[in-house]
Structure formats: structure tokens, C-alpha cells
Amino acid sequence: MKTRNRISVATAILLALAPIAFAQQSAPQPKPPEYVEEKGFKGKVFEVKHRDPDTLYNVLKPLSSGFRGATISTSHEFGTVTVRDFPENIMAIEEALKRLDVPEPAGPEHPDVEIHVHVLVASSTGAAGDDYPSELADVLKQLQATLKYKNYSLMASSIHRTKIGGLSRGVNNKGVAESKLFNVNTSQGNPIFYNYSIGPMVFDGSRILMPSFSFQMRIPLSIGGSTQYDNVGFESPVTLREGERVVVGTTTMAEKGIIVVVSAKVIK
Numbered sequence: 307m308k309t310r311n312r313i314s315v316a317t318a319i320l321l322a323l324a325p326i327a328f329a330q331q332s333a334p335q336p337k338p339p340e341y342v343e344e345k346g347f348k349g350k351v352f353e354v355k356h357r358d359p360d361t362l363y364n365v366l367k368p369l370s371s372g373f374r375g376a377t378i379s380t381s382h383e384f385g386t387v388t389v390r391d392f393p394e395n396i397m398a399i400e401e402a403l404k405r406l407d408v409p410e411p412a413g414p415e416h417p418d419v420e421i422h423v424h425v426l427v428a429s430s431t432g433a434a435g436d437d438y439p440s441e442l443a444d445v446l447k448q449l450q451a452t453l454k455y456k457n458y459s460l461m462a463s464s465i466h467r468t469k470i471g472g473l474s475r476g477v478n479n480k481g482v483a484e485s486k487l488f489n490v491n492t493s494q495g496n497p498i499f500y501n502y503s504i505g506p507m508v509f510d511g512s513r514i515l516m517p518s519f520s521f522q523m524r525i526p527l528s529i530g531g532s533t534q535y536d537n538v539g540f541e542s543p544v545t546l547r548e549g550e551r552v553v554v555g556t557t558t559m560a561e562k563g564i565i566v567v568v569s570a571k572v573i574k
Contacts, residue, residue, distance in 0.1 A: 480501035503519075
């Protein structure tokens, strides 16, 4: 009888403790914190003086320890890089910033330039005239001493202002020439067209480089009762100093010569 009572008491105790044990086993275990506090971490704020902090981030990030809690943050507004990491990583980032946070190298100059283009019609007959800009007087003296032509008249004169380098597309111009300058009767009175173009230029500090200067004339010809245009012209590179006048090229049309003179002035 006593043994049976003891078993009953023990069973009652087990039944009473079972819910407690079950509750302890089924209670959810707390997750480890996502952010682990490292005792060895230090923090430092670096001032960025010359470069954009945001652009430096991708360069500095690999220098971090990678431990949970190590951070690198940037502020474009305040111009800062904030680092929280081990001292040796902070030191490596600081050394990298000393090398990277420097003034950007000066790019190529992109000044404005004023270009003067003169198209002359030259002939070996007739009296020498002065129908040309006075700024071409010295050039014409050299032409008269070098070429067979003695008389020069101005067909076209233009001034262009553009930018050297960068996104500049150069210069393009076109027009209509008076046929009387050439003493020719064009087919059915059709006009003579001309055009020239200067590709993107480069300024090396003392010279203006024009990799491509192209000049073309379209002359109407009567062929088989219809009018067809014939092209004459030239294309060549040009290098000139500021204020210098250069004969870019010459071409001929009947008994006449076409001469193109170019000068340029950098506007700083």
C-alpha cells in the first residue's frame, strides 16, 4: 500500500513538471544580434578637400576589415569619410586618402578661338587692285612674288568663333560665288557654290592645330543639254600660331586661281 502511494506521488510530480519542461524546450531562442560590438574598433572622420567622397567609397571599401560592425560612410554635403574599424585598417584608409585626395590634374585647354577665313580670286590679267582687306597686304605681297597671278580680288570673307577641343564640332560655312569674278558664263545661269569646313582643333599652348581644313567649289557645267556640277577644291591639315596668316591651299578654275587664307586668335 505504501509502495503504491509512493508511485502515485512520483507520477503526480512528473505530470506537474512536464508542462514546465515542455515550455522551456519550445520557447524560441533569441537570435544573435546583427550588429556585434567589437572591443577593438575605433572611429575616425576624415575631411576630403579635393575629390568627391562618394567616388572614393569604392576605392576605400576593400581596405576595411570586413568584420561585422566595421563601416565606411561618406557625406557629399560635408565632404567627409567616416570610418569605424580596427586601428590598422583605419591607418590603411588614411594612407590611401593621402594619395587619392589630391587636386585633379589639369585637363587640356579648351579656349575660345576667333578664326578669319578669306577666299581670294587671283588672275594674271588686268591691273592689280586693292579689293581685299588691309590685313592681307603682307600675304598678297608674298603671293605676288611666288605665284604667276598678279591681280587678287576678295570672293568671300568670314569670321568664326568656336571652342578648341572639348565638344567643339569645328567650323562649317557655305555660300554662293559671283560668276563675274571668274569671267565665265555658267550653265543656264546656275550659281557657283562653295563650302569649307574645319574639323575639331587642338591648342598646344602656342600653336593652333587644324587636323583637317577642306574647301570645295561646285561649278555648273552644260553637258548634253543638261547641267551637271563639277567639284574642285582641296583638303589639308593646318598648323598656325596666333595672329599668323597662312595660305591653306589653292585650286584653279578656268584661268583663275582660288586661294584660301586663314588666321586665328585665341580668346582667353
